[in-house]
Amino acid sequence: MKDYYQILGIEKAATGDDIKRAFRKLASKYHPDKKTGDEARFKEISEAYAVLSDEKKRAEYDTYGRSFSGAGAQGGFGGFDWGGFQQANGQGFEFDLNDIFGGFGEMFNGNRGGSSRGRDISIDIELSFKEAVFGATRKVLLTKNASCTACKGEGGAPGTSLETCKACNGNGKIRETRQSILGAFTTVRPCGTCNGKGKVPKQACASCKGRGIRRQEEEIVLNIPAGIENGEMIRMAGRGEAAQGGVAGDLYVKIHVAAHTSITRDGANLRSTLAIKLTDALLGASYAVETLDGPVTVKIPEGIKYGEVLRIRGKGVGTGTTRGDFLVRITIDIPQKLSRQARKSIEDLRKEGI
Numbered sequence: 001m002k003d004y005y006q007i008l009g010i011e012k013a014a015t016g017d018d019i020k021r022a023f024r025k026l027a028s029k030y031h032p033d034k035k036t037g038d039e040a041r042f043k044e045i046s047e048a049y050a051v052l053s054d055e056k057k058r059a060e061y062d063t064y065g066r067s068f069s070g071a072g073a074q075g076g077f078g079g080f081d082w083g084g085f086q087q088a089n090g091q092g093f094e095f096d097l098n099d100i101f102g103g104f105g106e107m108f109n110g111n112r113g114g115s116s117r118g119r120d121i122s123i124d125i126e127l128s129f130k131e132a133v134f135g136a137t138r139k140v141l142l143t144k145n146a147s148c149t150a151c152k153g154e155g156g157a158p159g160t161s162l163e164t165c166k167a168c169n170g171n172g173k174i175r176e177t178r179q180s181i182l183g184a185f186t187t188v189r190p191c192g193t194c195n196g197k198g199k200v201p202k203q204a205c206a207s208c209k210g211r212g213i214r215r216q217e218e219e220i221v222l223n224i225p226a227g228i229e230n231g232e233m234i235r236m237a238g239r240g241e242a243a244q245g246g247v248a249g250d251l252y253v254k255i256h257v258a259a260h261t262s263i264t265r266d267g268a269n270l271r272s273t274l275a276i277k278l279t280d281a282l283l284g285a286s287y288a289v290e291t292l293d294g295p296v297t298v299k300i301p302e303g304i305k306y307g308e309v310l311r312i313r314g315k316g317v318g319t320g321t322t323r324g325d326f327l328v329r330i331t332i333d334i335p336q337k338l339s340r341q342a343r344k345s346i347e348d349l350r351k352e353g354i
Contacts, residue, residue, distance in 0.1 A: 004048035004061065012062070016053065023049040024233040028254055031122055116246035118145065121239075125253055127224065129260035130292050133270070133317050135226035142251075143217050145241040148208035153242070155212040156201025163202050165194035172198040195245025213242045222253060226318040227268075230257035263292065268324030269316045275331045276300055291315045291326050298328060306332050 005012050008022040023045060028034070030041040051057045125138060147153035156162070164170040168191035177186045190196035204210030220239060228234075232255045240249025263272045274289055284302035288295045291312065298310055308330045316324025338346065 002044075002048070004052050007044055007048040008052065014052075019049065019052050023053070025231075027252070028122075028231075028233050031120065031252065034122065116243040118241035118243035118246065118249035120249040120252060121241060122252045122254065124256060125222065125224075126256045126258060127228075128258050129263065129265075131224065132228050132230070132255070132257040133226065133265075133292055135228070135318075136224045138222040138224060139219055140222060141217055141219050143215065145213050145243075146216050146218050147242045147248075148205060148212055148214050149216075150207035151205035151212065153212045154201065155205055155208065155210045155244075157203040157205050160201045160203040162199040165191060165198055165200050167191055167193035168198065170198040172196040197245075212244050220251065224255070228255050228257075229265075230255065262290065265317065266327070267317075268319045269327055270324065271327045271329065273329045273331055274298075274310075275333050276304075278332055278334060281306075281330075281332045289326075289328055296326075300330070304330055306330065 005014070008014075008019065008026065010018055010022045014022070026045045027042065027049075029036050030038045030045060032039045032042060051061050121142065121144060123140065123142070125140070127136060148155075151158065165172070168174055172191055172194060173188050173196065174191050175186050175188050191198075194200045201210070205212075208214040220236070222234070222236075224234070234253040234255065236251040236253065238248045239251035242248045263270050265271075270292065272289065272291075274287060276285065276287060280287075280300055281304050282302065284304075285300045286297055287300060289298050289312065293315055296312055296315065298312065300310075310328040310330065312326040312328065314323050315326035318324075335342075
C-alpha cells in the first residue's frame with residue numbers, strides 16, 4: 001500500500017495548508033516540463049494530493065488504508081468484480097478499458113472517457129516586494145497549441161456538414177480483439193479519427209487543417225493574490241496547451257519575489273529598522289517611518305531601549321479581510337565624536353547617575 005503522507009513528505013497530522021504547500025513544492029520540482037522532471041514521480045505526487053486534499057477521501061484512506069471514492073491506494077485490481085463483464089463466445093471477455101481506468105484518467109488527465117489531454121505549461125513570474133504584499137495583475141503572451149478560433153475547435157470549415165466517420169462506422173469506438181492467457185479479450189477505445197464523436201466534417205478547417213487546434217499566441221491575464229510568498233505556485237486549470245478532441249492542460253505559474261531594500265516579511269507582519277538619536281531615545285520624539293502604504297509618523301517614548309519594537313497596526317500583509325502589522329525595531333545612533341559642550345553635558349548626567 002502506498003503511503004501518501006510519505007510521498008508528500010508530511011506528517012499524518014498535517015493541515016490542509018501543509019498538504020498544499022508540500023504538493024506545490026514537489027510538483028514544481030518533478031513536473032515533466034522541468035529539467036528535474038519525473039513523470040512517474042509527478043503522477044505519484046498528484047495521486048497522493050488528490051486523496052489527502054479531499055476530506056472524505058482522506059478520512060477513508062486514514063481509516064481503511066485506501067480511498068474508495070478516489071484513486072486506489074492499493075496496487076493491481078484487488079477487490080475488482082470481474083463478474084460484471086460480459087462473456088464473448090463463452091471463452092473471452094469484452095470490456096471498455098475506460099470503465100476500468102476511468103478513475104485514473106480523471107486524476108492524471110483531468111477528464112474521463114480516455115480522451116487526450118494537452119501538455120501543461122510552466123512559467124516563472126517575478127514580482128516586486130510590494131506587488132507580492134498587495135497583489136498584482138500581470139499579462140503574459142504565450143505561444144502554444146490552442147483551440148482554433150476559426151472552427152471553434154471542431155476541425156471543420158465554417159458551415160460544412162458532418163458525415164459518418166469511416167474509421168469507426170459512426171460508433172465513436174474502435175474494438176480490438178487480443179489473445180491472452182485468459183482467452184480472447186476485445187478491448188474498446190475511443191476512435192482517434194473522430195475523437196469518439198462518430199462523425200467528422202466533410203470539409204476540413206483551412207486554418208487548423210482539420211485538427212481543431214493550432215499554434216498561436218494567447219494573452220493570459222494573471223491575477224496574483226495579495227500576500228503570495230516567494231516560491232509559491234499558482235495553477236490555472238485548462239490554460240495550458242489544447243489537445244485534439246481532448247481537454248487542455250494546466251498552466252503553472254511560479255512566483256519569485258524580489259527583496260525590499262529596508263523591509264522584510266515575517267508571516268503576516270512586515271519588519272523594518274529605525275535608527276534614532278541618543279537624545280531622542282532619552283527624551284522622546286516623533287519620526288516618520290516608511291511603510292508600503294507610505295510614510296507613517298510614530299511617537300518614540302521617553303527612555304526607549306535599544307532593540308525595542310514599535311507596532312504600527314494594520315500596515316502589514318493582507319490575510320483575508322484583515323492585515324498584519326508593521327513592526328519597527330529601534331536602534332540608537334551613538335555619536336563617534338562629541339563637542340566640548342556636549343561632553344560637559346554628558347559628564348553632568350554621569351554625576352547625576354544617569
